[in-house]
Amino acid sequence: MHPKDLKIENFTYDLPNEKIAYAPVDPRDSSKILLYQNGTISQDIYRNISDHLPEDAVLVFNDTKVIKSRIFFQRPTGAVIEVFCLEPYGENSNYEDFFQQKGSALWTCLVGKIGKWKEKQLSKTILVNDKEVLLSVEIVDKLTDSYVIKFTWTPEEIAFGEIIDHAGVTPLPPYIKRIADKKDEETYQTVYSEHEGSVAAPTAGLHFTPAIFEKLKEKNIPSLFTTLHVGAGTFMPVKSDTMEGHHMHSEYMNITLAFLDQLYNSLDKTVISVGTTSTRTLESIFWMGNKIINCPEISYEDLKVSQWEPYETENISEAKDAVKALYGWIQKQGLDHISIETEIIIAPSYTYKIVKGLVTNFHQPQSTLLLLVSALIGEEWHKIYDYALQNDFRFLSYGDGSLLLP
Structure with missing residues (x-):
């Protein structure tokens, strides 16, 4: 058969x-x-x-x-939008190159509560090695069941690998209905x-x-x-x-x-x-x-x-x-x-x-x-x-x- x-x-x-x-x-x-x-x-x-x-x-x-692919942004209204990074977007399939990108990066993502995302950009400040970094996301394109999201950040000299490591949380399987804690990282x-x-x-x-x-x-x-x-x-x-x-x-x-x-x-x-x-x-x-x-x-x-x-x-x-x-x-x-x-x-x-x-x-x-x-x-x-x-x-x-x- x-x-x-x-x-x-x-x-x-x-x-x-x-x-x-x-x-x-x-x-x-x-x-x-x-x-x-x-x-x-x-x-x-x-x-x-x-x-x-x-x-x-x-x-x-x-x-x-495993990367910390779940990144949460809060709108001025208080609503929380989740951006879940799936894979790099683009021709280059070498993942290591994508994680070395500086200043901006394109990723294919799922977006939780997409209907509440009204702004062009969502932003938040994170700490990377004790340095304040402003991280922003915007929707570039809609795919069949996901979105192309552009990440930008300043200062630009920081690599995307460090950005996602400090901005995101560990993506536990969907049937585990809780946000990952520090122990899950290990x-x-x-x-x-x-x-x-x-x-x-x-x-x-x-x-x-x-x-x-x-x-x-x-x-x-x-x-x-x-x-x-x-x-x-x-x-x-x-x-x-x-x-x-x-x-x-x-x-x-x-x-x-x-x-x-x-x-x-x-x-x-x-x-x-x-x-x-x-x-x-x-x-x-x-x-x-x-x-x-x-x-x-x-x-x-x-x-x-x-x-x-x-x-x-x-x-x-x-x-x-x-x-x-x-x-x-x-x-x-x-x-x-x-x-x-x-x-x-x-x-x-x-x-x-x-x-x-x-x-x-x-x-x-x-x-x-x-x-x-x-x-x-x-x-x-x-x-x-x-x-x-x-x-x-x-x-x-x-x-x-x-x-x-x-």
Whole structure:
């Protein structure tokens, strides 16, 4: 069956409110982990995850960093307008360049209480390193379901990365009905986060600590790091009856030659992605490389993986050949990395090309993330989620997780 024909009603379950985690456990590696191996289910805590990994395991992490993307402005009337930064607006897809912009920046944003925004500009004064900064926003354009917002600030020599870090608050998931506090700035960030750009955390990685990485090192289990900037679309519910009516959100990946070299040398081992975002990145790498093999002169623009492409491609290569092809193509462009979007949707009938196991949290009913899990373990997802519900596992972003080895 083509995943277009999948009915989302077949990917639902009853999730009581009391099963949702509204705050993390402390310490983070004391979270429970469900272990699914060879069809059997058991449990432990994350601190012991290395005891349950195959000897030839290679873990792949998403080292994106969550930005304080929720910025509040108060009108003279007292009404509060929320500007939620989604992604940079413009041709340049290199996120690091956007965060270095000075004086002004264009971003695609959601706007809360847009009907109350009557002024051309909204402004507020913030402190950046003990220096007063006047930050202003204005609407430049209206998109289908968002706005292009121009940020301007004085003094101009301050980079946008510092502006957003001091002006905004951490964007907790929409089902956590509270404003993030100081503690969330630490707990809603992985300990290995490095590259700014996400508006949601790669939550499977929230459980990992330096102590876990030390254990992995002792057992000679490599940890590889790549980057996909998680967008707000990760929380977007599927509203259509079948998947054909659902438009999969795009997310930016930053893929380096160094990472591709490490990945190529790991493909004979058990590659386990930590999180659905790492999974999307790894599988997108395959499909980009496969496109290059079929069309060596492909343009940068055409390299992007579209939603249904994996299900409608006839000539399919081996994983090693695909990774090698992408490495060679990037090198041929005179680059050491590419920043590019992916729209890949991973759903039942999908055959994984690189990923052989998955570390992930428990996802919302009728979500594309649940489809991704089902593509890996099939109908067993029902059994796994039933076990988690009956054994007091905590669900969603701040919840517990699972190690899935089909």
